[in-house]
Amino acid sequence: MLKYFLIIFYIVSIFLIAIFLKKINPNNKELLRKIIHIGMGPLIPIAKYFEISKVFAASFTFIIFFLILINYIYKLFPIIEDVERKSYGTLFYCLSLFLLIIIFWNEDPNSLIAGFFIMTFGDGFAGLIGKNFSSKSWQIINQKKSLLGTITMFLTSSLVLISVSSWGGLQLNSNYLLIALIATILEQISIFGIDNFTVPIFSSLSFNLFITNLQLT
Numbered sequence: 613m614l615k616y617f618l619i620i621f622y623i624v625s626i627f628l629i630a631i632f633l634k635k636i637n638p639n640n641k642e643l644l645r646k647i648i649h650i651g652m653g654p655l656i657p658i659a660k661y662f663e664i665s666k667v668f669a670a671s672f673t674f675i676i677f678f679l680i681l682i683n684y685i686y687k688l689f690p691i692i693e694d695v696e697r698k699s700y701g702t703l704f705y706c707l708s709l710f711l712l713i714i715i716f717w718n719e720d721p722n723s724l725i726a727g728f729f730i731m732t733f734g735d736g737f738a739g740l741i742g743k744n745f746s747s748k749s750w751q752i753i754n755q756k757k758s759l760l761g762t763i764t765m766f767l768t769s770s771l772v773l774i775s776v777s778s779w780g781g782l783q784l785n786s787n788y789l790l791i792a793l794i795a796t797i798l799e800q801i802s803i804f805g806i807d808n809f810t811v812p813i814f815s816s817l818s819f820n821l822f823i824t825n826l827q828l829t
Contacts, residue, residue, distance in 0.1 A: 615662035615663075615664065616664075616668070618658075618662070619655070619658065619659060619662065619664065619672075622654075622655065622658065623652070623655070626647070626648055626651035626652065627648065629647060629651070630644050630645075630647045630648050630651075633647065642739060642740075642743050643740065643743075646736050646739055646740050649705070649732060649735070649736045649739075650732055650733060650736035650737070652732055653728070653729055653732030653733055653736075656721075656724060656725050656728050657725060660721055660725075666713065666714075666717040666718055669713050669717060670710060670713045670714055670717070673706060673709050673710045673713055674710055676706055677703065677706035677707055677710060680702050680703055680706055681703060684700070684702075684703060699804055699805035700804050700805050700806075701804075701805025701807075701808040702805070702808070703805075704805050704806060704807075704808035704809035705731070705805075705808040705809075707809060708727075708731070708808060708809045708812045708813050709728060709812070711813065712724045712727055712728065712812060712813065712816050715816075716816060716820070720820050720824050722776055722777070722779075722780040722782065722819065722823075722824060723816045723817075723819040723820040723823075723824055724816055725776050726772060726773055726776045726777075726791075726815060726816060726819040726823075727811075727812040727813065727814075727815040727816025727817075727819060728812055728816070729772040729775075729776065730768075730769045730772050730773070730792075730795050730811060730812065730815045731808065731811050731812040731815070733768050733772055734764075734765050734768040734769040734772060734795060734799070734811070735765065735799055735807060735808070735811055737764050737765075737768050738761040738762065738764045738765035738768065738799065739761065741758075741760050741761050741764040742757070742758040742760055742761025742762075742764070743761075745760050746758075747759040747760040747761075752800050752801060752802075753801065753803045754803070755801075755802045755803055757800055757802075762796060762799075762800070765795070765796045765799050766792050766793065766795075766796040769791070769792035769795045769796060769815070770788060770789065770792040773788040773791055773792060773819070773823075774788060776819075777823065782823055782824070782827055783827060785823075785826075787822040787823055787826070788823070790818070790822065791815060791818045791819055791822060791823075794814060794815065794818055795811050795814070795815045798810045798811045798814055798815075799811055
């Protein structure tokens with residue numbers, strides 16, 4: 613019972629920190645959202661460490677998805693989607709995690725963690741760097757992207773892949789760069805926050821295909 617309490621306590625703590633920072637700096641909406649975005653990153657390894665069951669993890673994620681859907685409709689907690697553009701990013705974020713739990717929780721946790729970490733840390737830090745440091749920029753489907761943000765996405769994704777593989781005892785090869793490149797390209801297409809779905813899903817599937825399965829053969 614304690615492990616479930618700790619998981620919930622961690623999630624609530626991230627939201628409370630974000631709410632507290634919003635009171636201090638209410639104008640930086642993107643920063644506050646990214647705190648939640650990045651703060652959820654360690655959740656999967658923590659849950660795996662506590663040996664949380666697949667059924668509980670999937671059910672809990674689905675409940676969170678449903679609550680966020682209600683919040684999106686009724687605007688109970690605007691901090692969750694408090695950005696300057698119309699976005700379903702948090703919904704896609706939870707939906708992708710739900711699907712990855714169903715597919716990989718017991719079967720290939722390394723692929724699950726790799727895809728989720730690329731989304732939380734890669735996309736999260738790319739957004740922060742791109743927003744706060746000026747560099748060459750461009751637009752794709754009316755979504756602004758920057759050179760520094762894109763480089764951050766690729767480098768962070770590469771670091772995530774190397775770290776997860778080292779932790780999982782997997783050998784390094786050039787496929788890591790390919791997966792990082794795929795994630796970086798997908799992150800460029802972020803209309804309505806769709807990258808919160810495509811990046812983790814395709815990163816996890818690519819990790820499973822090009823890393824896990826190749827090393828099992």
